[in-house]
Amino acid sequence: MTVMQTTPAATERATPADICSAPPRRHPRPDGQDRYTISEVVAFTGLTAHTLRWYERIGLMPHVDRSHTGQRRYSNRDLDWLDFVTKLRLTGMPVADMVRYAELVRQGDQTFAERRHLLESTRRDVLNRIAELHDTLGVLDRKISFYAAEA
Amino acid sequence: MTVMQTTPAATERATPADICSAPPRRHPRPDGQDRYTISEVVAFTGLTAHTLRWYERIGLMPHVDRSHTGQRRYSNRDLDWLDFVTKLRLTGMPVADMVRYAELVRQGDQTFAERRHLLESTRRDVLNRIAELHDTLGVLDRKISFYAAEA
DNA sequence: TATGACCTTGGAGTGCACTCCAGGCAAGCC
DNA sequence: GGCTTGCCTGGAGTGCACTCCAAGGTCATA
Numbered sequence: 001m002t003v004m005q006t007t008p009a010a011t012e013r014a015t016p017a018d019i020c021s022a023p024p025r026r027h028p029r030p031d032g033q034d035r036y037t038i039s040e041v042v043a044f045t046g047l048t049a050h051t052l053r054w055y056e057r058i059g060l061m062p063h064v065d066r067s068h069t070g071q072r073r074y075s076n077r078d079l080d081w082l083d084f085v086t087k088l089r090l091t092g093m094p095v096a097d098m099v100r101y102a103e104l105v106r107q108g109d110q111t112f113a114e115r116r117h118l119l120e121s122t123r124r125d126v127l128n129r130i131a132e133l134h135d136t137l138g139v140l141d142r143k144i145s146f147y148a149a150e151a
Numbered sequence: 152m153t154v155m156q157t158t159p160a161a162t163e164r165a166t167p168a169d170i171c172s173a174p175p176r177r178h179p180r181p182d183g184q185d186r187y188t189i190s191e192v193v194a195f196t197g198l199t200a201h202t203l204r205w206y207e208r209i210g211l212m213p214h215v216d217r218s219h220t221g222q223r224r225y226s227n228r229d230l231d232w233l234d235f236v237t238k239l240r241l242t243g244m245p246v247a248d249m250v251r252y253a254e255l256v257r258q259g260d261q262t263f264a265e266r267r268h269l270l271e272s273t274r275r276d277v278l279n280r281i282a283e284l285h286d287t288l289g290v291l292d293r294k295i296s297f298y299a300a301e302a
Numbered sequence: 303t304a305t306g307a308c309c310t311t312g313g314a315g316t317g318c319a320c321t322c323c324a325g326g327c328a329a330g331c332c
Numbered sequence: 333g334g335c336t337t338g339c340c341t342g343g344a345g346t347g348c349a350c351t352c353c354a355a356g357g358t359c360a361t362a
């Protein structure tokens with residue numbers, strides 16, 4: 001199934017100089033398909049196969065379908081979930097909390113209120129972090145313009 | 152520079168519900184003093200004594216003065232440095248990179264250009280992270296308003 | 303049909319950033 | 333003098349989030 005030119009695991013160790021440039025590029029999901037192998041999902045999400053299996057083990061993935069020989073076949077719904085999880089990870093939310101959220105989803109509609117609370121508190125975290133980063137940006141700009149003036 | 156109200160190490164383990172509320176409150180630096188004990192610095196910065204000693208061990212702190220009995224006495228300059236380091240940490244910069252920066256500072260003025268490059272790339276990282284977080288905010292808002300509509 | 307890329311598992315290993323421990327010194331107070 | 337509190341050190345331990353390994357089954361293609 002091809003594993004085109006992403007940066008499969010080239011995200012290994014980025015020096016500060018690298019980091020800025022390119023976020024791990026992901027491939028578009030082909031339309032009209034709903035059963036992806038793990039390596040396709042690696043290409044779409046930028047996660048490693050190890051991490052995908054691990055997510056499943058710890059209960060962060062809803063049950064993934066299997067082929068008749070036991071190989072994983074991810075659906076578009078699974079990919080949507082992974083996209084969401086990846087976003088949550090960016091906020092710095094611990095994996096344990098995401099597992100908690102996944103459990104709530106499994107429990108069905110009566111957990112809507114709790115899920116909303118969880119997301120709302122995450123939202124506040126994100127706003128705080130953005131504010132902190134803006135603050136840091138100010139500090140960096142002052143230092144940089146100092147160095148620029150001296151150079 | 153101001154470091155106002157924050158609690159010492161009350162940041163232990165915050166559940167998602169807690170996190171939002173208060174950032175660890177720190178104590179203001181008293182004026183007209185320039186030799187602080189490690190426990191005072193703990194109160195000012197919110198870092199633990201362990202972490203302060205560890206930062207020194209790995210070369211992230213410039214040499215800290217000692218009392219005649221060998222106890223650490225931090226200066227206001229040291230506190231400023233710790234504030235800066237703490238800001239860099241918030242950006243997600245790895246400790247090893249901050250140690251690199253500290254080394255450049257120790258090497259003196261001829262490293263201005265390199266320091267500026269390092270900070271500029273950090274600045275780009277921060278901008279990227281802010282953009283990612285805004286993106287995540289959009290996702291969260293959509294989910295939250297979905298749950299709000301259903302509830 | 304055989305080669306090689308791909309997939310499976312449980313469990314062990316890794317790297318980062320702390321975090322703690324044991325054993326000991328020094329100062330203040332009753 | 334005895335007690336408490338605070339500080340010191342090197343080295344070991346912890347928790348998180350992966351990351352890898354060994355041993356073996358599966359699949360596409362030459």
